[in-house]
Structures are given as C-alpha cells and as structure tokens.
Amino acid sequence: MSRLYSPVRVGAFTARSRTWVPAMVPWRSTEEGDATPEVIDWYGxxxxxxxxxxxxxxxGIRDVPSGPLLRIGHDRYVPGLRKLVEHxxxxSQGQTRLLIQLIDFLRIRRRPEKASFVGRFLAVSDRHRLAAGLTESATEAEVRDALLALPHEDLLGALNPREREALEYGERERVFDMDQPHIRELPxxxxxxxxxxxxxxxxxxFDGVELHFAHAYTMASFLSAxxxxxxxxxxxxxxxxxxxLEVLAAVRARVGQGATVGCRMLGDEVIEGGTRVEDAAWFAAQFAEHGMDFVSVSKGGKFEDAKQPRVGAAAYPYTGPSGHECMPTVRIDAPGPFGRNLPLSRAIRDAVRAVDPIVPVIGCGGIGTFDAAEAALVEGDCDMVAAARQSLADPDWWHKVRTGQGAEVRRCIFTNYCEGLDQKHKEVTCQLWDKAREREPSMEPEHAGRALSLDGKRSLLAPVWNR
Ligand SMILES: Cc1cc2nc3c(=O)[nH]c(=O)nc-3n(C[C@H](O)[C@H](O)[C@H](O)COP(=O)(O)O)c2cc1C
Structure with a gap:
C-alpha cells in the first residue's frame, strides 16, 4: 500500500518500486578497468x-588508466559489462532496473615531495628567478637550487596560487585552464x-545511463558557479x-527514446562561491525541458575544500565540509545526517515538475528507514528514494521491509567506515560485516578480506532473505 513500493515511470522503463541504490565505487575492478567476478558479485x-x-x-568513459575503477571507454568492455547485466x-529475478553511471574526470596528481616538485615539475620562469634573488642569466638549475634553499614560507611566497596548490595538495586541472588544448577542447x-x-x-x-554531473568531476565543474x-x-x-545539454543531446541522439537517460547533479556545491540550489533548480528544469528522464540529487563532494593529503597521496573530495555534506555521518552538525539533503531535492523537484511532472527526482542522503523514505515521498521531497550506505549495510533491506521483515534489517550506523576505505582506494566493506566476521571468523574463511560474499546464501555477513 505504500508509496515507496509503488511503481514509477523512469524514462523508457517502469521501476517496480521507488527504491534506488545509487552509485557506489567498491574498488573491485582491475587496473584495466574490467568488470571482474568480484564487481559482478557485488552488484548481484x-x-x-x-x-x-x-x-x-x-x-570512466575514456580508455585511459584510472586505477581499479570500471571503464567503458572501448568496445572491449562490453562483454564483461554484459555479464554483469545478466547476473x-x-x-533480481528481472525485478531491478539497471543503470550505469558515466563519468569523466580531469587529472589530479598526488602531492609531491618538495624536492621533486621544485627540482623537476615546477615550470621555472623569470618570476621565480626574481623571487630567488637571481638575475636573468641564471640557469634553470640554479633557480631550482636557489628556490629549494629558501625557507618554506619564502618558497611559498615565490609561487603563484596554482603552483602553491600543486606543491601542497598535488596539481589539479580545472575546466577553465584554457591554455591547455585538451581542456579547451572538452566541449x-x-x-x-x-x-x-x-x-x-x-x-x-543496461536499461539506461546516469550522466555524472555531480561532485568533483568534469561535468559538475562546468555547471559550477x-x-x-x-x-x-x-x-x-x-x-x-x-x-x-550538449552531452544530453548527443547521448539521446545515439541511444534513442528506448533507453533511459538521466543524471546525477548537485543541489548545492557547498564550497565558497559555488552553485546554490537556485541555480541547481534552474539547471534541472533545463534538463527536464531537454528530455532528461530523471534527476538524482546529491550535495557537495568537492576538491576545493578537501583536506591536505599526505605526501604521495592524492586529495580526496570527501574530506572537507562539502564532502561531509555528500556522505553525512552521525558526527555532522544539526540536524544530523538523516534526510539532510531532502530540502534540495524538494526545490529541484518543484522546478522540474513545473516543466515536466513525469520526470522523477531522486532524493538521497542519510535515509535508512521505511518511515523516512515513505515520508519523503508523501511530503513531496522526491519521487524515488536512494539509499547508499544503508543498502551497503544490508543489501536485502528493501526486500525485508517490503515483506514485513523490517525488524531483521541491519541498520547502517553512518560512521563512514565504508567511505574511509574508499578514500584509501581499498575494497569497500561495511563495518557491520567486518565486526561480525571478527566475531566468527571461521564462518567465512574463503571470503576473508572480501566484502559481499560471492554466494549470499552462505554469507554470514550479508545473509539472503528466505525466498
Ligand atoms: C563507498 C562509497 C562510494 C560512492 N561512490 C559514488 C559514485 O561512484 N558516484 C556517486 O554519484 N556517488 C557515490 N557515492 C555517494 C552515494 O551515492 C550517496 O550519494 C551518499 O553516500 C549519500 O547517501 P547515503 O546517505 O544513502 O549513503 C559513494 C558513497 C560511498 C559510501
């Protein structure tokens, strides 16, 4: 009888219920970006x-090395992804509709050692010569040596803001680096x-695609204020x-109306000078007007306010205030993590409905109970409810709730243990499974170190409901 378990049209398909598991990187691919058996089982x-x-x-939509993240930048990835779809x-016994999130990202380097940055990477100019107290005739090597000999504060004073960032955080490309041909040509x-x-x-x-227009990545940076x-x-x-809009038009022209094309976007970038909900609502209305089939709302997750990484590590966009809004924990300020981002999806939904009332808006962020999900739908905060960490804690929870086994749900405790592993580029697991494994390690010897077991029926950690 609930709204949560009522069907809804999402572009080319009808979803059986308004329940949604949003994108979550599990770090289980290979350096080649393949859909490994572990990736396939994770989605299974x-x-x-x-x-x-x-x-x-x-x-990743490009065919370039990007660590153990999935890729779809070449036809050779199709057979592996087809296995995932079939699995x-x-x-799900054909009951779950499957989308894939498509991402492009710009280059970010690891934070360098000072000696290698000043000694090799820095593009030496007359500005540096002057700052190092040398004349125009000084060689590049002399300038580098002189800069390295400076006290740290003076070295920072000799660098421009981007160089300083490259030294202290690791070099990071921007969509407005118009002097770089590959950035200029992005459109x-x-x-x-x-x-x-x-x-x-x-x-x-796949039933369709979700264009990644959110967080710290290329398309969100185009939308950014x-x-x-x-x-x-x-x-x-x-x-x-x-x-x-040009990406949407190109994708639609290629896949036609028979596939669902939606996007994930930010309701608020959170960072200083970033996009606020008024712009986001306007963008979403534009998307709806131009044929976007759904809009999934997220928040924050930017590099601009990320914590300084240690030397040798890359900045991670979920470590600063904007990151904390993206995956709010129990430690976050009032009103706490639960349903925290629903005001954003509500404003976006209002704007979208004014253009096209059948385009669903997906709400997300700290939702982990039936009551919270149902209330969000009934009150008009969103048309579908996404739960990432709760689904990780208990992948069966949607089904348990639907079949009256709500008391059996293993509830997420929103400590961001999973996100900590993501940050370290380690295989993502859930604290609750790992605790259970510590208690009874002998139950699952063959899966030690694994997150979700290959065969849920044997798994202590993520037990399968009784079919
Ligand atoms: C381990 C992990 C990986 C994630 N990876 C992605 C991703 O690939 N794309 C994305 O849009 N969001 C990603 N997210 C964000 C989630 O989709 C979701 O927006 C966020 O966790 C807040 O929802 P929740 O409170 O239900 O967990 C990730 C979250 C976690 C915890």
Missing part, C-alpha cells in the same frame, strides 16, 4: 534485495565520448549548462 548482491533501480558505480537480472570531445559510452552501455544490456571559461561554456547560468 545488491540485486538480491530487488531495489527498483540499481546504479552501477562511476564508470543482476538473474539475481568538442565530451559529447561524443559520453555518446559512445552510452551506446556501449545499451549494447551491454566557479566556472570562469570565457568561450560560451562558463560564467553565466546559460554558459555553464550548455555542455551538459
């Missing part, structure tokens, strides 16, 4: 709980890359949304 385990929609993790269909390149990736996703059997590109793809709202 979520499919056991039969959410209405399951979204496969952020998957999810089997485990020419990205629509085609997204369209190619979407075509592969549909060839692999901090985007100062001067080529018509920045500064004004119209300029900032332009590439997103």
């Amino acid at each position: 385990r979520f499919a056991d709980g039969r959410p209405g929609v399951l979204v496969v993790e952020a998957t 999810v269909a089997e485990r 020419e390149v990205l629509p085609g890359l997204f369209a190619d990736a979407a075509e592969r996703a549909i060839a692999a059997g 901090r985007n100062v590109r001067d080529d018509g793809y920045g500064t004004t709202r119209e300029g900032r949304v332009r590439l997103a």
